[in-house]
Amino acid sequence: MNPSSNPAAALPDYPGNLYVVSAPSGAGKSSLVKALLELDARLMVSVSHTTRAPRGQEQHGREYWFVGQDEFQAMIDRGDFFEWAQVHGNRYGTSRAAIERRLQAGEDVVLEIDFQGALQIKQIFPAAVLIFILPPSWEELLQRLRRRGEDTPEVIEQRMINARHEVAQARHFDYIVVNALFDTALFDLKTIVHAQRLKYSTQRRSRPAVFDALQLS
Numbered sequence: 001m002n003p004s005s006n007p008a009a010a011l012p013d014y015p016g017n018l019y020v021v022s023a024p025s026g027a028g029k030s031s032l033v034k035a036l037l038e039l040d041a042r043l044m045v046s047v048s049h050t051t052r053a054p055r056g057q058e059q060h061g062r063e064y065w066f067v068g069q070d071e072f073q074a075m076i077d078r079g080d081f082f083e084w085a086q087v088h089g090n091r092y093g094t095s096r097a098a099i100e101r102r103l104q105a106g107e108d109v110v111l112e113i114d115f116q117g118a119l120q121i122k123q124i125f126p127a128a129v130l131i132f133i134l135p136p137s138w139e140e141l142l143q144r145l146r147r148r149g150e151d152t153p154e155v156i157e158q159r160m161i162n163a164r165h166e167v168a169q170a171r172h173f174d175y176i177v178v179n180a181l182f183d184t185a186l187f188d189l190k191t192i193v194h195a196q197r198l199k200y201s202t203q204r205r206s207r208p209a210v211f212d213a214l215q216l217s
């Protein structure tokens with residue numbers, strides 16, 4: 001956990017839903033979230049800020065806002081981050097403005113962040129739904145990192161070491177999805193999002209249409 005992060009007061013009960021997806025590097029969270037967004041027009045992903053250098057095809061403002069150490073530090077000092085954390089030697093953060101505005105507008109937001117950030121979010125926004133994605137095995141995780149071909153062997157080795165610690169945090173999450181077969185994991189993710197959407201809308205102002213159809217109070 002990040003002792004220096006700016007602890008926010010609990011957020012109000014926004015009409016939008018917040019989903020947080022975490023996983024060890026290479027488990028498939030970016031691929032799954034991308035596929036989920038294609039299936040679900042109501043979901044928006046929040047683009048984080050990072051001090052990490054861009055990988056091959058990554059674009060500023062699409063995968064991340066790539067910023068320098070000084071700019072990141074200035075954002076921390078101004079309290080611009082909802083949460084931030086140091087992960088694999090770089091800093092990553094979710095900007096407050098982007099997600100609060102969307103949740104207020106009733107949009108559903110997905111954050112793809114590490115477990116430290118996820119646990120910070122749960123503290124300030126208990127209605128957030130925390131989903132942890134597990135690889136089917138350590139061997140498969142290593143193969144996926146190698147096949148992705150984006151990281152040096154040293155970086156892959158570090159990510160495999162960090163993964164042991166990260167997966168131990170899965171028990172603090174609301175749901176666990178095993179990404180063995182991609183389509184099965186995607187289906188699981190979609191089901192969680194859909195089920196939570198129905199559940200939360202019953203607790204809030206809006207009622208799911210099926211309640212009217214069944215004349216439920």
Ligand SMILES: Nc1nc2c(ncn2[C@@H]2O[C@H](COP(=O)(O)OP(=O)(O)O)[C@@H](O)[C@H]2O)c(=O)[nH]1
Binds near residue numbers: 088
């Ligand atoms: N706390 C936090 N973690 C983030 C944020 N954005 C990305 N991360 C996490 O940082 C880690 C490294 O991400 P990245 O460098 O893209 O590598 P990848 O996970 O291998 O694709 C992953 O666990 C991400 O989920 C953020 O805004 N906040």
Ligand SMILES: Nc1ncnc2c1ncn2[C@@H]1O[C@H](COP(=O)(O)OP(=O)(O)O)[C@@H](O)[C@H]1O
Binds near residue numbers: 026144148183
């Ligand atoms: N179920 C799966 N089976 C096989 N390969 C997968 C699966 N899910 C993702 N991958 C591949 O594994 C690699 C890592 O996935 P990625 O989405 O980048 O992971 P993460 O965002 O968690 O670091 C990518 O090359 C991706 O295409």
